[in-house]
Amino acid sequence: MLTTAPLLNRGMNLDECKAICTSPVIAIREKLFFRIIYEGMLRPFEVLNLQIENWDRRQRTVTAIRVKQKTAPLKGDTSKKVYLDSSPRTALLTDNTNEMLREIVGNRKKGFIFINNQGKSLDLSWFNKQINHYAKLLSIQKVIKYYVDGRILKLIICMALREAGERHHDNKGGSRKLSSVMADHTMAVKERHYEKVGSDFEQVHESILEHHPAFVDGW
Numbered sequence: 001m002l003t004t005a006p007l008l009n010r011g012m013n014l015d016e017c018k019a020i021c022t023s024p025v026i027a028i029r030e031k032l033f034f035r036i037i038y039e040g041m042l043r044p045f046e047v048l049n050l051q052i053e054n055w056d057r058r059q060r061t062v063t064a065i066r067v068k069q070k071t072a073p074l075k076g077d078t079s080k081k082v083y084l085d086s087s088p089r090t091a092l093l094t095d096n097t098n099e100m101l102r103e104i105v106g107n108r109k110k111g112f113i114f115i116n117n118q119g120k121s122l123d124l125s126w127f128n129k130q131i132n133h134y135a136k137l138l139s140i141q142k143v144i145k146y147y148v149d150g151r152i153l154k155l156i157i158c159m160a161l162r163e164a165g166e167r168h169h170d171n172k173g174g175s176r177k178l179s180s181v182m183a184d185h186t187m188a189v190k191e192r193h194y195e196k197v198g199s200d201f202e203q204v205h206e207s208i209l210e211h212h213p214a215f216v217d218g219w
Contacts, residue, residue, distance in 0.1 A: 012156060012164040016140045020131065020156065023138055030130045032100045033114060036062065037158060038165040040091025041183040044124055044158040050113045052105055060098040063090045089184055124158070131158055163194060 012020075020026070021035045036047045046064040054063045065088050093101065105113060112121040135141035135156035142155040166179045180190045210216070 011167065012160045014168060016135075016156060017161060017164050017168070019138050019140055020134065020161065023134070025137060026134050027130075028100055029104055029114065030127065030134070032097065032104055033127055034131060034158070034161055035097045035100070036091070036093065037161040039093060039097060040064070041162055041165045041169075041179065042089070042091055043162060043184075044127065048112075048114060048122065048124055048127070052108055052110050052113055055101060055105070055113070057098070057102065060093045060095065061090045062093065062101075063088045065089075089182065091182070127158055131156060131161075166190075166194060 017038055021031065021038055023031070026034075033047055036042060036050075037044055040047075040062065042064050050062055050064060054065075055061075056063075101113070114122050116122055132141060132154060135154075140156060144153045144155055162183070166183050169179045170176050176190065177187065180187055183190075
């Protein structure tokens with residue numbers, strides 16, 4: 001699972017994503033949360049806000065609606081925030097994820113998918129703590145750097161699963177434009193934040209193995 005790729009800006013690789021999405025040591029609720037982010041390229045808070053009514057069992061899909069906000073003047077009040085819903089995005093689930101979802105939902109007919117043992121909705125801080133806990137348990141958590149105030153920037157986080165899902169799709173030959181639509185951002189954002197030159201060492205190594213004569217011809 002470990003990699004020799006430089007830590008800075010490299011993002012989660014395939015083995016790390018597979019470990020977080022499949023390891024038997026991870027509780028099914030948390031594993032389901034991680035899998036939906038990775039498979040659907042959804043934002044963590046979008047997955048957190050999914051309701052049972054957003055799930056189509058037969059089609060193996062969940063539909064996420066992102067609430068966007070913008071500041072707009074209203075009767076002279078320039079600080080007034082207007083909230084707008086974006087167009088719903090439907091994410092396809094694998095058979096295994098769909099079955100996990102069936103197990104988690106059980107006989108419930110409505111409400112949030114991700115709840116605690118008391119039936120209350122969970123928050124993102126819970127899942128952020130859990131992914132860090134399990135990544136340490138699996139020996140794949142890395143500290144990329146420390147901030148000036150002492151906070152650490154970790155490699156294995158919920159948002160990194162979303163970025164990795166899109167990147168791995170594209171690296172396998174998938175349409176960059178279609179994955180951008182699924183992830184709900186523009187190509188400009190994709191190129192600025194997801195496709196930084198020199199940061200995707202996983203793709204660089206794959207290209208070298210496939211095309212560099214020293215590797216291809218076994219020098």
